[in-house]
Amino acid sequence: MGAEVVIEGLTKSFGKQAIWRDVTLTLPPGEVSVMLGPSGTGKSVFLKSMIGLLKPDRGKCVINGVDIVRCSEHKLYETRKLFGVLFQDGALFGSMNLYDNVAFPLREHTKKSETEIRRIVLEKLEMTGLAGAEKKLPGEISGGMRKRAGLARALVLDPEIILVDEPDSGLDPVRTTYISQLFLDVNAQIDATFLIVTHNINLARTVPDNLGMLFRKELVMFGPREVLLTSEEPVVKQFLNGRMDGPIGMSEEKDSATMAAERAMFEAGHHAGGVEEVVGIPPQMQPAPGVPERQGARRRKDRVMKILHTLPPAAQQGILDSLSPEDRRYYGIGEQHSTVGARRGQLPTEDVAQLPDGGGWREPQSTQSHPTQRLPRYDQGTS
Structure with missing residues (x-):
């Protein structure tokens, strides 16, 4: 299972220019999360800070018990091995064919034999739909193939956390949907924790388990996808x-x-x-036929049902509407509980998985009744 990432009070600035401040969220293990935000809000900086390429001014980023903001260089180097990163343009070496590009991390960071390297590389190329293309150079393939080759390279060290920066950059909408499907298929096969930074609204609506948004140097919200997709917050609706x-x-x-x-x-x-204006919650994309069930999706469902009563009413209703008859039986929800207010999240504890420590939705810091009420209002021109 992928690693849990716990971020508390993370703040980053360049000189006097604040990029974002007091970002607090948890990436649940094995789930797919997406971070949205207008251009220039520091989404890519956030990814670089998570992996230790940039040092935040303050706060914590804890992975498997290691705070990468304060740990030693040796510990940071070891923790980075848990990550795989897919860059915007694939970041492939132009003079190397796809095989050598994908093999590069194995040759650089391991002592595996070429026989073992070949087995792993061909396995990852097949997983990303590039079987038979290993001899091609990056300049000889399409943008979508370069993205998939970058993902194959990110997978060769069997990462527990995969960071994806603007996967739709340079791709048409159809290829973006294909790469989105690939992320879910890979997640189903290796159960890694995904964080995807994107502007693509179709991807954000249909792919992730969790959605977040950065705006005006703050994390506006982060939580189950249903919360943002039903939010009345002006900045979220506009975006x-x-x-x-x-x-x-x-x-x-x-x-x-x-x-x-x-x-x-x-x-x-x-x-x-x-x-x-789109109303309601679009169905979430599912792994392709023949791919294993996403274990992260099952854990996510257990977690969300556990905190159902803390979510806004529209999000609660969307979650209840998405449950299959099997899910309803599993969680003990009958027809009389099919609308919000009848049940208020009172689920049998023996039927629901326990939340990871520190995991899940960020609970409001005030005594307000549900999380969205604590959000700043951005429709009055405030800063």
Whole structure:
């Protein structure tokens, strides 16, 4: 099973420029999480800080009991071996064929024989749909194939955590869907913890178990996908629907005067762009036929049902609506409990897996009734 990542109060700045501050979240082991946010909000910086390539100003990032913010260089080097990273452009060596690109980490970090290296490389190339392409150079293949080759290289050391930076960069929507399917298939096969940074809304709506969003140097929210997908938070709704109408502007944020002027323009009939507003929660993509069941999905369902009563009503209803008849029997939910308010998350403890220590949804720090009420409002031009 993939490693759990516990992040507490992580803050990063470059000189006087704050990138983000007091980020606190937990990546549950073996689950697929996505981090959204407008351009320039520090999503890639967040990935680099997680793996120790950049040192945060303060806070913790704990992986298997090791805080990589404060540990020794030797301990950091060893902990990095738990990670596999897929960069935006694949980051392949242009002078090496795909076989040598994928074999590079094994030759650099292990003492395996070439026979063993060949077995592993061909296995990972087949897992990512590149069997037979091992002799091709990066310049001879499509962008989608380069992404898959980068993923194969990220997998050769059997990582427990896989970080993915903008997987849709340079890909058309169809290839983006294929690479999304591949992430879920790989997760089902190796049960690694995934964190994907993306702008792609289709990917964010249909792939992850958990969703988060960075905006104005803060983590707006992070938790089960149903929470963001049903959120009434203006910045979340604007981003998920790709509209101009909202607090996000060309320079990330707008002041109240700009927002008022734009709102008057939209009320006068100017189209705000974006897609038609999508209501409800789209079904989550599933592993391809013949691929094992995702164990992370089962653990995630147990975890979410355990904390169901702490989630906003719309998210609760979305979760209940997604349950199959088998799930309803497993969790003891009858027809009389098919709507929010009838059950309030009172599940039999013997039927629900225990949460990992520190895992799951970030509980609100105040006494408010549910997590979204603690969020700052971004529709008034505040900073």
